[in-house]
Amino acid sequence: MSADLLELEHVFGYSGKFQSTVHYHPTEPTMIIYTIGSLIVIEDINNKHSQWFLKGHDNDVTSISISNNGYLIASGQVGSQFHKHHEAPVIMWNYQTKAPITQFGGLVGKIIKVEFSRDSAYLSALTEDGRLIVWDCRDGSSIYNRRGEFPITSFAWGAVTELNQGLRGANKHNSYTLAACYPGQVVVNSFDYEIASMSYKITTAACQLPSAGMSRVYTCAACDTAGAYYFAGTNSGEIIIFNIQNRVFRASIPLSSNGILCILEVGGYLYVGSGDGKIKKLVGGDNKWSIVAEAQLPGKVVSLSYGRNEIISGTSLGCIFRLMPGDLTNTLHSESPIGAVRDVSFGLRSDMFLVIDAAGFARIWDSSDYTVILRVGPTNRIEGFSCAVGEDGCVLTGWKDGYIRCYDPQSSTLRWEIPNAHKGAVSALFINSNYILSGGEDGALRVWARMSHQLLVQFTDNKRTLTRVFPDLKLTNLIHSSGIDRIINTYDLKLERRVVHHEIGSGNILDMTQRKDNELELITCGVGNAILFWDCDEANPVQHIPLRVSIISIEVSPSGKFLAAGSEMGELFIFEVGTNNLISQGAVHSSKINRLRWSPDQKQIVTVSDDCSIALWNFYGQ
Template sequence: MSRHQSRGIDPELFAPNAQSLANDRYAKAPPSACSNYEYQATSSQERYRNDHDNIYASGDNQVQQERSDYSRLTIELEHLSGYTGKGKNTIHAHPIDPDSYITCMGSAVVIGKICDSQSQELLCAHEEEINVMSLSSTGIFLASAQMPPHSGRTDRGGAFIVIWDLASGRERYRLEGFFRPVLQMAFSPDDHFLAASSEDCRVILWDMRTSELVLTKSFPTPVTVLTWGKMDEKCRRPKYSLAFAHSSQLLHGELAYDIAAMQYRLEVSTYSMPNVGIARTYLCAAITQTRTDVLSGTTAGELVVFNTESLVYRNAVPIVRNGVHSVAACGDTGYVYVGAGDGVLKKLVGRDSDWNLVGQVQLVGGITSISISPGGAQLFAGTSAGKMYHVVANTLVISELASSHLGSVTSCAFGDSSEEFATISVDGSIRLWNLSTYHLKCMTTEAVAGLCIAITKSSTHSGLIVSGWVDGWLRAYDAATAQPKWHIATAHRGEVTAVACSAQYIVSGASDGGVSIWSFATRELVLQFHEHKRAVTGVLVDVKLPHRVHSCGVDKALFIYDLKGARRIVAQQVREGAFHGITQRVDSETEIVTAGADGRLLFWDCDEPDPVQFIVDPSRLKVTCAQVSPSGRFIATCGEDCEVKLFDVGSSALLASARGHSNTVNALAWSPDERQLVSVGADSCICVWNFYQEG
C-alpha cells in the first residue's frame, strides 16, 4: 500500500492570524524553567512529568458544586430523532387525534404530528431502548417494553413493561417478570388483559384492572406471534381466544375462568395443517374483521389463512418476496394490509381462501410495523430502513414522516449556522438536519462506517463537511447538498478516529496513533506525528494560535504540536483514565480540557505538568465527549451514563443534567448561538436540547 509523503511546510500555511500576530504564546507567561515548552522524559517508566493521579482523594469535586448565579439554568429535551424500525409494532395511529401517531425512539415513547414535525410529546419512564409496543383496543392504554439492561443487572426490573394512560401521558403500571427481551405484546379486546411473550419461551398474562400477574405459560421455543381473537361474553366471566406461533406451529389458545380453581387457565391446541411436509416459519398474524380468519405471514412471503372456528388451514396465498413481516386488518373497512421484507405494502380484500389485490405501493426498507387509524382512512408504516410513513388508505399515497440513522451515531457538528447540523454514523451515512423543521435536509451514504465529522467555519472555503472513516479515508462533502467534493484515500493505516479543521489545514487522528496535517488547498500531507502509542481519540486546532494543534488518546497522553517548528512541544500524561475527548477554554485561560474513561475532566495548562483544575462526573463512568460553550462559560459533557451534563467552567459546579438516550452518548455539539445542544448516541438517537435560564 502506498503511503502519503509529506511535501514539507508551506511558510504561509501556519501563519498566525491577526489576533495572534503580536504574541506567539498564551496569555500566561511561561515559567523560566519551561520556556521552551518541552518536557523531557526522565526514564522509560516515567516518560512524561505528570504523576497527577490522586484526583479521587475526595468523594466529590475538589471545588464544591455551589449553584450560584447559574442555579436556574436548564437543559430541556426539545426533540428526539431515532426510529430504527427494528422492533415490532413500534408505530401506531393515535386512537383519538387523526393528525397524530405514536412511536418509540430510544427509551422514549414519542407522540408526533403528521403536519407538524416540530411537535413532539415525549413519555419517559424507561432506561433502555423500547423494542415492542401495543395499543389497547379502546385506545385508553399503551404498553411499551424495554430491552433488558446492557449490564445484565436484574435489580432494575429487567425487560419491564410500562402501561401508559394515554390521555394523561402518565405511567399507570410497571409490569415486571421478564429478564430476556420481550417479543410480542397484545391487549385483549376489552382491555382486561395484556399478554406478552419473551425470548425465554414464556407468555405472561397481566390483569389491567389491578396490574396483577394472572398466569405464566411456557412453550418449547419463543412465541414470535401473539394476537387476540374472539371474545365470548355469554358467561359471567368472558372467554377469550388467542393465536400464537412458535417455530413452525400456529397455535390456538383459549383463556377461560376455572371456577373450581378460582383462576384463569390457558388451554392451547394446534391449528390443523395439510400433511404436505411444508414447514413454515411465521412472522406475524392478524384477525380479520369478521374474527373468523387468522392471517399469518411467513418467511416465504405467503399469507396463510386459518379458520378460527374449525381450527383448520384454508389457503396459502403467495403475496410478496422476502417474507411477510407485518399484517394489519381493518375492522371498519375489511381491507387487509400486508408489509413485505422488500418494502412493498399491499392492500388486499377477501375472506377464507379467496383474496384479491386492491393496490400496492413501494416503501424504503422492510415493513416491520403497520397500524390503521380508527375508521380506516389512513395508516402508518415503519420500516427497517429507519423510515416512518403516513399512507392515505384509499389512494395509497405516501408521505415520509421521519428518517433516522440505523446504527450508532458517532459524531455531530455545527458549522457557522445555528439552523443546521450534521451527523455521521456507523451505518455509513452522513445526514444534514434542519433545526427549524427537524427534517432531514440531505444525506450521503458510503459502504463503510463513519466515525468523526467536522464542518468548516471559514469564509475562505465554501461550506464543507470533513469526515473520517473506518477504512482510513478522509472524505469531504458539500455542506449544503451532501454531494461528494473530494477524498484522501488511505489517509491513515488505521481508522480515522478524529478530525478538526482550520482555515488553512485539516488535522486527522487515527487508531494507529498517528496525527496528520493536510493542506486544505492541495489536500497534500504536510506533517505527520507519531507520538501516541495507542488510538487518537481527539484532535483540536488551538483557539488562539492557528499553528498549534492538540491531540489526546487512549494512551492517556495529551500532546501539543508546533506546526511551524514541525515538532511536539508539550507532552502530558496520567496513569489512569484514557482520554476520550478534548476541548479548549475560549477565555483568557485557553486551557485544554480532556474527558476521561474514569469520569474525570482535567484542565491542562501548557506551563504545568499537572492539571490545574478538575471535575469528577458524579457517575464516575466514562466521559466520551466534552465541549466548551461558545461563550466559554459552560462545559457540556456526555458519556456512558446516558446523560448530558452542564458544568460551570469557572467554579466546576454541576448546573444541570438530563437523560434522553438509552445507551452511551457518543458526542455532543453546541449551536453557535449557544441556545441549543445536540447529542448523539449508540442508541441511534439524536437529541436536541434547549438551553436557557429560567426566570
C-alpha cells in the first residue's frame, strides 16, 4: 500500500457554530487558526493551498486560543460521544511541531471558552455547567477549579504584574487578574503568589453595580490592553463596562438587537460583533464611547481576532472575512457549508464540483482557488439531499420537500422545477441528454423527460429510501437502483419492468457503482456489509472486500482501474479493481463520508461529510 498515491490538497468546512473559533497567529501574521468539526486548521491566509491539521479531538471543537508568545494552542470540544460521561477534554498543542503537549481531562458537557494568560504561563477553561479552571502551562497542574452558586458564563484574563520575589529566575511568579461573569454579577479574581505556602493565594471581589441593580446574561468578555477595564457582552445586545482596578461599573452601551457574541480591543478601539451580523468599532474611554465605523456581514458574528494591520472574523453562515481596522472594509476569505454535506457531483469539467447540504444550499466550487462561483437554494431553506450536473452545466438538485429544482449555472436563477416528484426527500438523482432519473425516500424510481420534465415511467418495488440510481454503462435501456431496504433492482425501460433483482439478508445498501471493465458488475456498500460485487446472472455476490468499518460511499474511477470508498469513520480507501488490493488511504473528516466523486480526469477525489466539511484529494495513480 502506498500513501503517496493520495494527497490531501484542501479542506473546506468552517461552520461558525461556536464563538472564538477563528484567530490570527500573534507572531506569524499570515497564519490563521480556525476549526473544522473536530479538526484545528492552520492556514496561510495568502496561500489557501498551505494547510496543516491538528487531530486529537473526537467531537466538534468549540473554542481555541493561541498564546501571545505564539508557541502554544489550546482547544476545547463538545463532550465525547465515545465516553460514558461525555468528557470534554482540553488539549494544549505545540504550534511548531503541530503535536499535542498535554490533555486536560475530568471536564464534561462542552467547553465554552479557553484562553491563555497574557504572559502565556497559564491556561483557563470554562465548561458548560459554569466551572472555571486554571492550569499551569509548565507542568499541567491546576491552580484554580471552582463552580460557584451561580454558573460562570464568560471570563477574560486581565493584567499581569511582574514580580521578583528573590526566587531563582526573575519574575518567576507574577500576579494575575481574571475577571468572570455570573448572571447579574461580575467578579475579579486576583492571583498572588505566597512564598510561605509556595502557592497562589486567590482573592475574589465583586464589582460594584448601580444601585438599581443589573440583571444580565453575559455572553462574551474581554479586557483592555492595560488591564484596567473589563468589557462584557450580553444577550440583550449591550456591552457592560467595568473598571476592574476599582471594581466598579462604569457604563452600559446598547449596540445590537440580537446579542453580543465577541469583543476585541486593539489600540484603544473596541470592535464588537453581534448576532445581527454587525461589527461596530467604538472609540472612547471609561464611560464615554462612540461608534466610528460599522460593517454588515452575513450571519451572526461569532469570532474576531487581530493580526498585523488586519482583523479576521468568523460568522455563523460559515464565512471567514478579512477586515481593515480603520473603516472595516471587508473581503470574503472563505465560505463553507453550515450543514451536513449530503452529495457531490462533477459535470464535464474537472476543476469545478457541485455539493448540496442539509442547511438548504447547493454550491459550485472552483477547485483551483477554492472559491464559490454559484450558490442556489429555495428561499425557505429546505434541507438538501441530492445533486447532479447536466451535460449543459445545469444544476439539478433534490430536496426534502420532494421537489426537483434545476438552476442556471450562469445566472443562478431557477430554470424549472418538478413539484412533489417524491413523497419525502429526493434522495438520488441522475441526468443525461435523454432523461432524468430520481429516487426518493418513498422508495420510488421515476424517469422524467429531459426537455419537458414529464413523468415517463415509474417503478415502486422498493419500500424504503433509494440511495443510488443510474443507467447501465453498456445497455442504456437498463436502469440500476439500490435502496436501504437491502434491494438492488435493474429495470428495462423498453419493457417497463424489472428484469434483475438482488437482495442481501441484513444491513442496508447505502451506495452503488459499476465496474467499467468487461465484467460490468455492480458494486455495493453499506452498514453491516462488506463491499459486494454483483453479477446479473448470479443470485449471490460473486466477490467481496471485507473491511473493519462500514463503507458509506463508493465509486469506480473514470478509467475503471480504481475503486474509492468512504467510511463511517471519515476514512478514504483506494482499491485496485481486479485484485481488490488496498493501495492507498487517508483520513481527515471527523464524521462519516456521505458521498465521494472522482473528477473526470481522475486526478482528484472530492469527499463530503456529516461534519459540514468538504475534502479535496489529489490522486497520482495511473
